[in-house]
Amino acid sequence: MSAHPESGGAAAVEGVARVRPAGSPGHPDPVLECQGLSVFRGQEPLVTGVDLSFGRREVTAIVGALGAGKTALLRSLNRMMDLDSIYRTVGRVLLDGEDLRAPGVDVLALRARVALLPARPTAFRMSVFDNVAYGARIHGLAPDRTELERRVRDSLQLAGLFDDVRERLRGSPEGLRPEQLHRLCIARALALEPQVLLFENPCQGLDPTAAARIEDLVHGLATRCSVILTVQSMQMAGRVAQRIAFLHAGRLIEVNAADELLTTPRHRLTEAYVTGRVA
Amino acid sequence: MSDGQLGHTVQSFDEELKRLSGVLLDMGELAVAQVRDGTRSLFERDDELAQQVVAREKQLNAYDTQGEEMAIQIIARRQPMGVDLRSVIVMLKSFTELERVGDEAKKIAKIARRMIVDEQDPVDAYRDSVKHMALAAEHSLVEVLRAIREQDENLAIQVAERDKLLDIEYKDALRSIHEGLVSSPSLLPVAAESVLIIKAIERIGDHAKNMAKLVVYQVAGRDVRHIKSKRLAEALGKTDEEDDVAG
Numbered sequence: 001m002s003a004h005p006e007s008g009g010a011a012a013v014e015g016v017a018r019v020r021p022a023g024s025p026g027h028p029d030p031v032l033e034c035q036g037l038s039v040f041r042g043q044e045p046l047v048t049g050v051d052l053s054f055g056r057r058e059v060t061a062i063v064g065a066l067g068a069g070k071t072a073l074l075r076s077l078n079r080m081m082d083l084d085s086i087y088r089t090v091g092r093v094l095l096d097g098e099d100l101r102a103p104g105v106d107v108l109a110l111r112a113r114v115a116l117l118p119a120r121p122t123a124f125r126m127s128v129f130d131n132v133a134y135g136a137r138i139h140g141l142a143p144d145r146t147e148l149e150r151r152v153r154d155s156l157q158l159a160g161l162f163d164d165v166r167e168r169l170r171g172s173p174e175g176l177r178p179e180q181l182h183r184l185c186i187a188r189a190l191a192l193e194p195q196v197l198l199f200e201n202p203c204q205g206l207d208p209t210a211a212a213r214i215e216d217l218v219h220g221l222a223t224r225c226s227v228i229l230t231v232q233s234m235q236m237a238g239r240v241a242q243r244i245a246f247l248h249a250g251r252l253i254e255v256n257a258a259d260e261l262l263t264t265p266r267h268r269l270t271e272a273y274v275t276g277r278v279a
Numbered sequence: 280m281s282d283g284q285l286g287h288t289v290q291s292f293d294e295e296l297k298r299l300s301g302v303l304l305d306m307g308e309l310a311v312a313q314v315r316d317g318t319r320s321l322f323e324r325d326d327e328l329a330q331q332v333v334a335r336e337k338q339l340n341a342y343d344t345q346g347e348e349m350a351i352q353i354i355a356r357r358q359p360m361g362v363d364l365r366s367v368i369v370m371l372k373s374f375t376e377l378e379r380v381g382d383e384a385k386k387i388a389k390i391a392r393r394m395i396v397d398e399q400d401p402v403d404a405y406r407d408s409v410k411h412m413a414l415a416a417e418h419s420l421v422e423v424l425r426a427i428r429e430q431d432e433n434l435a436i437q438v439a440e441r442d443k444l445l446d447i448e449y450k451d452a453l454r455s456i457h458e459g460l461v462s463s464p465s466l467l468p469v470a471a472e473s474v475l476i477i478k479a480i481e482r483i484g485d486h487a488k489n490m491a492k493l494v495v496y497q498v499a500g501r502d503v504r505h506i507k508s509k510r511l512a513e514a515l516g517k518t519d520e521e522d523d524v525a526g
Contacts, residue, residue: 234360235358235360238360262360262361262364263360263361263364263365263500264361264365264500264501265361270361271361271362272285274360274361275287275359275360275361275362275363276287276288276289276292277285277286277287277288
């Protein structure tokens with residue numbers, strides 16, 4: 001019995017090698033599924049042949065070193081990679097079985113259903129209220145003022161910011177602390193009432209206490225929607241996610257329940273990464 | 280374990296794990312010596328040696344405390360994962376197992392002292408089987424320490440499997456003591472002490488088995504504590520055929 005039964009089973013799909021990762025890449029109740037997903041920058045592969053399902057109402061962490069392909073994978077889930085023509089994506093992404101890469105898909109509407117929060121939180125030059133209402137407005141999700149106010153209030157409460165800003169909703173977000181800025185952007189995404197929330201390194205630039213509170217928030221969001229995040233730290237992934245997918249050099253190496261992957265990784269590369277050993 | 284042999288990016292972490300393992304193996308050697316000397320004091324009626332065994336038990340307790348503190352420090356400061364986490368947890372539990380081995384050895388030494396004072400001698404009928412059991416338990420302990428040192432999962436499985444033989448010997452010895460008592464009731468005081476001795480030896484075997492199962496978890500990541508030893512190889516897919524193929 002080895003802790004690292006090497007996984008094999010390569011198959012050629014659309015000219016890209018698909019390698020079955022260790023662990024359990026499938027999910028009994030998937031909300032989002034990648035099938036043979038590859039992303040290229042020019043000719044350079046960033047993500048190679050990823051088959052992976054993301055569970056409904058669950059937090060999944062995509063973990064890997066710098067340059068492992070985490071961001072490219074995450075951003076291809078709501079077709080953000082399409083915004084720059086230097087990138088080319090191959091394969092399928094299914095949201096509740098619907099092919100998001102099929103012709104005719106309303107990409108803007110898709111990005112409201114699968115909302116992305118970039119690593120660096122940015123407040124727009126408008127009031128706190130308008131910042132949160134921004135996405136819901138441009139996507140036409142609130143038919144009247146009452147609904148818009150409800151969305152903004154509920155999102156701020158969910159993001160744990162309402163009490164801090166209730167007296168300054170019409171004021172500028174200038175002067176918000178970094179943690180509050182993170183919460184503001186999370187509220188903006190939540191106002192879309194998305195099915196899936198994508199986070200790029202959700203605690204980047206925060207002090208440990210603020211980071212811990214944001215981690216707690218992200219973990220709790222799974223009661224409302226499915227959460228997928230990228231992170232370099234396995235420790236953080238273990239605190240936040242129920243499931244962890246480990247990427248190395250653009251390939252999905254292993255995916256498993258967080259407690260299993262952190263204690264008994266099945267692949268030697270995962271083992272080397274979680275234990276901080278140099279290969 | 281190929282990558283387990285590679286060094287950590289943080290080299291001081293390697294050194295800390297090595298030091299922890301060193302303390303465990305030193306403690307293990309002392310525990311083996313305690314078992315050996317405890318049973319020797321019994322059969323050679325050596326009161327001085329028995330006293331030494333009783334006195335040395337404190338050293339085992341000190342190792343246990345030191346090892347536990349080191350392991351807690353590593354968990355707190357390094358937050359180990361994967362094989363590192365398993366190793367620290369396994370060592371933490373192994374310290375406890377070895378400390379209990381020390382308790383059993385001390386128990387045997389104390390009985391030896393009582394028998395010397397009371398001018399009792401293990402009855403010939405039990406002597407050989409008790410001796411054999413003591414050697415088998417000591418051997419298991421030596422072998423499980425080797426499995427820890429060499430991270431040898433197969434050796435650990437052998438140690439765990441071998442424990443059932445010790446259990447059979449224990450039952451046989453118990454039966455023999457009982458039969459002896461039926462024919463010679465005057466042997467009751469010696470028989471009572473003998474029962475305590477073989478129970479202590481059987482427990483030492485159990486601790487060696489527990490440590491062996493921990494080694495399997497450490498190396499293979501499989502929790503086999505509650506799998507019967509005789510089903511261990513099967514549960515881990517270690518059949519004879521596979522071993523033959525592996526050479």
